Amino acid sequence: MSNIDRRTLVKGSLAAMTAGAAMSRGAFAQSSEPILLGVSGPLTGPNAQYGTQWKQGFDLALDEILAAGGINGRKLAYSFEDSQSDPRQSVAIAQKFVSDPRIVMELGDFSSTASMAASPIYQRGGLVQFGFTNSHPDFTKGGDFMWSTSVSQADEQPLLAQYAVRRLGLKKLAVLHLNTDWGRTSRDYFVKAAKEYGAEVAVTEGYIAEERDFRSTLVRVRDANPDGLILVSYYSDGALIARQARQVGLKQTICAASSVYSPKFLELGGDAVEEVHLGTRYFPEDPRPEVQKFIAGFKKKYNGQEPDAFNAYSYDAMNMAAAIVKIGGTDRRAIRDAFTKVKDVPSVIFGKATFDVESRRVKGAMNAELVVRKGQFALWDGKPT
Amino acid sequence: MSSWLDYTINGLIVGNVYALVAVGLALIFGVSRLINFAQGSIYLVGAYIGWVAVVQLHTPLPLTIIVVAVAAALVGLIIERFGLRPLQNSVRIAPLLATIGISFVLDQLVMLTFSPNPRALPSQLPDVRFQIGGGTIEPLDLLIAGVGLTSALLLFVFLRYTKLGWAVRATAQDRDAAMQMGVDVNRVNQAVFGIAAALGGVSGLLVGMYYNQIDTAMSLQATLKGVVAEVVGGAGNVPGAVIGSLLLGLVESYGVAAFGTSYRNLFAFLLLVVVLVLRPNGLFASARQAPPEPLTGTFIAPSRPVRIPRWALLVVLGVFAILPLLPVSLYVLQTLINAWLLGMLALSLTLVAGTIGQVSLGHAALLAIGAYTSALLSLTFSVPVGFAIIGGGLMSAALGTALISPSFRLRGHYVSIATLAIGEIVSLVILNWEGVTRGPIGVSGIPPLSLFGYELISPTSIYWFSFVVMVVLALLQARLLGSHLGRSFRAIRDDDVAARAYGLSLNRYKSLAFIFGGFAAGISGGIAAHLYSYINHETFNTQQSILALTVVILGGLGNVVGAVVGSVALVGLPEVFRIAAEYRILIYGIVLLLLVRFRPQGLLGTI
Structure with missing residues (x-):
């Protein structure tokens, strides 16, 4: 649930629905009302788990923002609309948010299909679409109202390639990737970087998100005779592949993209993910104050649960939104312009985040090289495995 | 080895x-x-x-x-x-x-x-x-x-x-x-x-x-x-x-x-x-096994359709036509745009499933074919959007009919399963045929709707455009159903042996139904592509096919007005239930069950 009273939200949106067109944008700008962000994301349907993780990160960030005095004394809140990651619903939500004068900017959606289908409506409606998990290279090309803090795969994959090839000394690689826009883009950047570092990519295999059985894929991998497996996966499929790789007797080093960074990866993978290497943007022992504050706050709020990558993205996104609204106020155009002005926002993923005005993305993600040891993520000590 | x-x-x-x-x-x-x-x-x-x-x-x-x-x-x-x-x-x-x-x-x-x-x-x-x-x-x-x-x-x-x-x-x-x-x-x-x-x-x-x-x-x-x-x-x-x-x-x-x-x-x-x-009965069916479907009659039982007086239809049509002029929010218009697009798909499905009795569970594939054709025509060959959409409709009609034609000899459930499979195949071909469809990356930057050089980008103009297209398709279909062709379709649905005995060529009529249906669905997909500006292999998925079938059954099989009413209901209900957040799909499922329970012939009845 969002942290504003549901009944006011319902009343408000009904009022906005009937009167939205007629009402001027400033009508709701009384200081007693919270400043409202719209979130479009999956709460039901096949991607529902990611929407739930977003909420956790948002709510933690909002607690901290409120404790620090809110936005110039006003509360920040969000209204989460379930899109099921379905483009038909995300466009309706987009129009709803655009017509609702209380919404000052929008966050999401999760999948490229849903996000980019809604982009034209946000662009024409003049409402910022802040897609903080949208790594699709064309997302921010939708217009000057599309901004993203998603780590560009052009940035992330060379780091992973460096870890695998330079640091771990792998020379012949098998790449398994989710066959989605994200997985495919990542694979291409990874393969390019790995080749530049002097490794050979023996085989690449794309799999669909619903896949559970990888045994036959792993026979193909085995026959290519690689010395390392690269997983461009999320945590649930990454854990499945690691388990089945060990079960069919593949003993090669496994190196995974940062999206597997989740306590669930350890829980689902069990012993099989031991000694899996991964590049991440932050890790629990990271001494940076923003990381320590995030992890401590998260564990306190959610009964000791460890945060994962998607929690961190949404936490960062909400903090960024707060920083933007502090500069831009509640005017939608001023908020868009605030993205060009905001500087060095403390961030778990980037350390200090500043937008590149050309690409409307943030460059320079932090990098940490981790390995799973004794069922925990630990900083890699340079020892071979 | x-x-x-x-x-x-x-x-x-x-x-x-x-x-x-x-x-x-x-x-x-x-x-x-x-x-x-x-x-x-x-x-x-x-x-x-x-x-x-x-x-x-x-x-x-x-x-x-x-x-x-x-x-x-x-x-x-x-x-x-x-x-x-x-x-x-x-x-x-x-x-x-x-x-x-x-x-x-x-x-x-x-x-x-x-x-x-x-x-x-x-x-x-x-x-x-x-x-x-x-x-x-x-x-x-x-x-x-x-x-x-x-x-x-x-x-x-x-x-x-x-x-x-x-x-x-x-x-x-x-x-x-x-x-x-x-x-x-x-x-x-x-x-x-x-x-x-x-x-x-x-x-x-x-x-x-x-x-x-x-x-x-x-x-x-x-x-x-x-x-x-x-x-x-x-x-x-x-x-x-x-x-x-x-x-x-x-x-x-x-x-x-x-x-x-x-x-x-x-x-x-x-x-x-x-x-x-x-081997439609499966690999291991014995030769003397009775056919799994009855010889006559299929899923569809005739019922008495609800007669709606012409003036009432005209009034409702008029209200929806002038809706953008009334003080309604753009969100309502956008939701109705979705309903009109789904309506075109439902018209298509109600024709093939309701009128001629081929219950398709893979209808989203027709949307996908229309959408990709129209998107790629306008992007790669700079075809004006209006013509590209028509191209999408034609491609969907041709390719859809060609793909489905091997399963014309099937009956009942088997048609549904074959179409389900064909729908999945189309989606997987889109994913893998990267040279044409751009694979998992999808097609982005699709130009917005335009007509005679004027871009239709305001929700109001898109609303009118999709509404008019849907109404025209619905009128054509109503005309078709009243004609000799429509009666032949229904004859095949109700008793294909008798229809054949009367000299009707089943395959030819089934093809005609799929050509017309494929065109309507392709147009819907084409419009959606230009509306969304980005499509990939997941935009038109199995859930969409199931939704379309639900709409058609809810409205009454073969019933043109029913298809449109069903679309408005099934696009509208989940939006109305938004207040219920995570519970909305649950409520939607329960409402669906109640409708099936108390009105199995559909809201407006089978024609």
Whole structure:
């Protein structure tokens, strides 16, 4: 649930629905009302788990923002609309948010299909679409109202390639990737970087998100005779592949993209993910104050649960939104312009985040090289495995 | 060479997993001639009950299996008693729709209770592995095989040698005759649903343990693969389902071996289509087996359509036409744009499913063909958007008809399954044919709608555009239904033997229906592509096909006005229920069930 009273939200949106067109944008700008962000994301349907993780990160960030005095004394809140990651619903939500004068900017959606289908409506409606998990290279090309803090795969994959090839000394690689826009883009950047570092990519295999059985894929991998497996996966499929790789007797080093960074990866993978290497943007022992504050706050709020990558993205996104609204106020155009002005926002993923005005993305993600040891993520000590 | 042994073993291992679901589906189909779309949901429920037993209560494995079997059987009995039994005298498609509604409700209940996060379901068997070829198998593989084979065997014996089993088979062959002979048909159905559900629950548990992972998205996939395996083996044939599953596993595994992982499901669905076309009764049907569908009449029972006076239609049409001039929010307009687009799809489906009786479960493929054609025409060849959309409609008509034509000889459920498979195949071809469709990256930067050089970008203009297109298509279709052609279509639906005796060429008329239907759906897809500016292989998915079918049945099969009313209702309801947040899909499922229960012929009745 969002942290504003549901009944006011319902009343408000009904009022906005009937009167939205007629009402001027400033009508709701009384200081007693919270400043409202719209979130479009999956709460039901096949991607529902990611929407739930977003909420956790948002709510933690909002607690901290409120404790620090809110936005110039006003509360920040969000209204989460379930899109099921379905483009038909995300466009309706987009129009709803655009017509609702209380919404000052929008966050999401999760999948490229849903996000980019809604982009034209946000662009024409003049409402910022802040897609903080949208790594699709064309997302921010939708217009000057599309901004993203998603780590560009052009940035992330060379780091992973460096870890695998330079640091771990792998020379012949098998790449398994989710066959989605994200997985495919990542694979291409990874393969390019790995080749530049002097490794050979023996085989690449794309799999669909619903896949559970990888045994036959792993026979193909085995026959290519690689010395390392690269997983461009999320945590649930990454854990499945690691388990089945060990079960069919593949003993090669496994190196995974940062999206597997989740306590669930350890829980689902069990012993099989031991000694899996991964590049991440932050890790629990990271001494940076923003990381320590995030992890401590998260564990306190959610009964000791460890945060994962998607929690961190949404936490960062909400903090960024707060920083933007502090500069831009509640005017939608001023908020868009605030993205060009905001500087060095403390961030778990980037350390200090500043937008590149050309690409409307943030460059320079932090990098940490981790390995799973004794069922925990630990900083890699340079020892071979 | 040794790799081929490994692929074979891996294929058998995964086929083994599919068999667990397929056997349950086969049993239910054997008795009630019903594809139980809720079987995957029972499997899901079983997995989560198993999780509670293993992780929270620490039950030992035999007890876990018993707990899951009993609980799942109870769920099955409840479904049978309250979901399906009230529908037994209504149209034959009603139970099919009811199982879809039940699966929505069950999946949502599990998701709300356990959160959508995946969970680990640790195996309770010792972790020893046996080396076979280049791979290994574990005790759980043996247990899964044991459960699959034993249940198939037990069911076989039960059906052949026990009194209740005879009753089950008698009911399967002829319900009315069985009733006259004193068979308590309800008890038979109860027994069958209980057994199938227990099996479904246990399979969810075992498969969850096998992958050490359960999540709420596993239900639809399980149903899809189970249906494929079951039909390949021969619908309703329990030992056939096991062999069909193994065959499916093998084909997938060899497909991966030969072409790579992303082709896997393509082979699964191609296998299904090939089997359906060559041996529609499945590979293992005996020659003297009666055809699984009645010779005359299909799913669709005629009913008296609701007559709407012409002036009322005109008034409603007028209100919607001037709606953008009234003080309504753009959100309402956008929602109605979605409804008009879905309406075009529903018009198409109500023609092929309702009027000529070919119930399609893969209709979203027509949208996808239209959308990609129109997007690529306008992007690559700079065709003006208006013409590109028409091109999308034509391509959808041509390609859709060509793809479906091999299954024209099928009837009833088999048409639905074949179209389901064709829909999946289209989506997988889009994913893999990167040279044309840009593969998983999708097509972005599609130009917005425009007409005669004027861009239609305001919601109001898009509203009018889609509304007018839909109304024109609806009028054309209404005209068609009133003509000689429409009567021929209905004749084929109601009695294809009689229609043929009258000299109607079935294939030609079915083609005509698909050409017209494909055009309407392609136009809808084309407009959607320009509206969204970005499409990929997931934009038009199976859920969309199921939604379209729901709309059509809700509105009344073959009913043009009904299709539009149904679209407005099914696009509108989830939006109205937004206040209920996570609960909205649950509420939607329940509303759907109530509609099927109390108005199985649809809101406006079959024409």
